[in-house]
Amino acid sequence: MTGNEQHYIDEAFKSNWIAPVGPNIDAFEKEIAEYVGAKGAVAVSSGTAAIHLALSLLEVQRGDTVFCSSLTFVATANPILYQGAEPVFIDSEPETWNMSPQALEAALEESYRKHQLPKAVIVVHLYGQSAKMEQLQEICQLYNVPLIEDAAESLGSTYKLKHTGTIGDYGLYSFNGNKIITTSGGGMLVSDDLQGLEKVRFLATQARDKAIHYQHSTIGFNYRMSNLLAGVGRAQLQAIDHRAAARRRIFKRYKQKLSRLPGISFMPELIYTKSNRWLTTFTLNPNVTSVTPHQIIRDMTSQNIEARPVWKPLHLQPLFKGCKYYSHAPFESISENLFTTGICLPSGSNLSDMDQNRVINCIEDTFEKATNKEGIV
Numbered sequence: 001m002t003g004n005e006q007h008y009i010d011e012a013f014k015s016n017w018i019a020p021v022g023p024n025i026d027a028f029e030k031e032i033a034e035y036v037g038a039k040g041a042v043a044v045s046s047g048t049a050a051i052h053l054a055l056s057l058l059e060v061q062r063g064d065t066v067f068c069s070s071l072t073f074v075a076t077a078n079p080i081l082y083q084g085a086e087p088v089f090i091d092s093e094p095e096t097w098n099m100s101p102q103a104l105e106a107a108l109e110e111s112y113r114k115h116q117l118p119k120a121v122i123v124v125h126l127y128g129q130s131a132k133m134e135q136l137q138e139i140c141q142l143y144n145v146p147l148i149e150d151a152a153e154s155l156g157s158t159y160k161l162k163h164t165g166t167i168g169d170y171g172l173y174s175f176n177g178n179k180i181i182t183t184s185g186g187g188m189l190v191s192d193d194l195q196g197l198e199k200v201r202f203l204a205t206q207a208r209d210k211a212i213h214y215q216h217s218t219i220g221f222n223y224r225m226s227n228l229l230a231g232v233g234r235a236q237l238q239a240i241d242h243r244a245a246a247r248r249r250i251f252k253r254y255k256q257k258l259s260r261l262p263g264i265s266f267m268p269e270l271i272y273t274k275s276n277r278w279l280t281t282f283t284l285n286p287n288v289t290s291v292t293p294h295q296i297i298r299d300m301t302s303q304n305i306e307a308r309p310v311w312k313p314l315h316l317q318p319l320f321k322g323c324k325y326y327s328h329a330p331f332e333s334i335s336e337n338l339f340t341t342g343i344c345l346p347s348g349s350n351l352s353d354m355d356q357n358r359v360i361n362c363i364e365d366t367f368e369k370a371t372n373k374e375g376i377v
């Protein structure tokens with residue numbers, strides 16, 4: 001917390017707006033929209049809810065397909081299942097670890113030929129790194145398929161000076177506890193399509209028709225954010241640039257200290273993009289070092305330091321068994337390589353230099369042990 005949250009919460013208590021409506025919500029929506037440069041925003045209960053609402057708005061239903069990045073958290077694709085539709089997973093490309101334009105193109109071309117174009121494409125900006133939006137958008141526009149940006153992890157990141165989440169048709173952010181700013185739980189859908197957002201507000205509040213009595217003609221949800229939590233969000237948003245800078249600094253320090261180790265490659269960043277570096281991640285080249293992500297994670301765990309592998313691609317998850325998958329190239333699955341070689345490091349905005357040094361030392365020790373074992377000096 002920044003310390004300013006209490007002020008907004010007190011205000012909500014004093015004015016008695018303890019509901020999923022109120023002045024903090026209106027203000028938080030306006031402030032996010034202004035910050036990212038979108039025409040409008042709708043505050044909701046989670047990032048997952050925001051994706052679900054976008055898919056509902058686009059009338060995704062049983063029998064439809066939705067194309068989705070494979071290398072991501074399960075929350076990106078679950079709403080496709082909520083709607084009874086079928087996800088088709090698209091591989092990453094090596095320069096951003098995000099959706100491969102060439103895999104998307106192959107997938108769209110094939111679905112066009114079969115008269116089965118998807119209802120939407122969901123592209124993820126992984127770990128804060130922007131996807132190749134221009135290429136992806138061009139391909140989607142060619143086939144007239146709406147593009148949803150899952151910017152849950154990338155608030156504060158830009159692509160050619162535009163905020164991630166504002167380039168496609170709809171974008172969403174998450175304010176879950178682990179994200180760069182948090183309302184404990186929450187999300188935001190942004191768009192320039194104000195009419196669409198109005199419908200999203202309607203769907204997020206049980207889809208109540210205009211009538212004095214309670215009347216409903218479509219399925220709605222109870223997905224609005226509470227006015228109390230929106231107050232937390234307003235204070236958090238004031239810290240976003242500071243936090244992105246802190247995380248970029250953490251990344252830079254890891255990179256400076258660890259790049260000399262054999263086989264380490266940090267997650268890249270395209271020159272015309274700026275990542276919030278939500279998590280610092282790197283891969284280990286198995287042709288260069290015998291050290292594996294699992295060894296590092298094990299050694300870290302023994303020192304009470306938490307680290308994780310890169311997301312397990314969704315096309316490999318038991319939940320999505322049998323779903324279609326388009327790889328970057330015929331015999332090259334980038335997301336699978338990233339999963340087996342990648343690791344995420346402790347990257348909290350408030351990580352101290354001393355704590356970061358402990359992480360760095362631990363990784364250096366793992367490499368040293370491996371070198372000794374191999375008898376290489």
Ligand SMILES: *Cc1c(COP(=O)(O)O)cnc(C)c1O
Pocket residue numbers: 045046047048049072073075076124150152153173174175176185186187
């Ligand atoms: C966190 C996250 C979500 C889900 O957001 P919630 O607010 O937790 O529902 C969706 N996609 C990605 C990539 C995420 O990291």
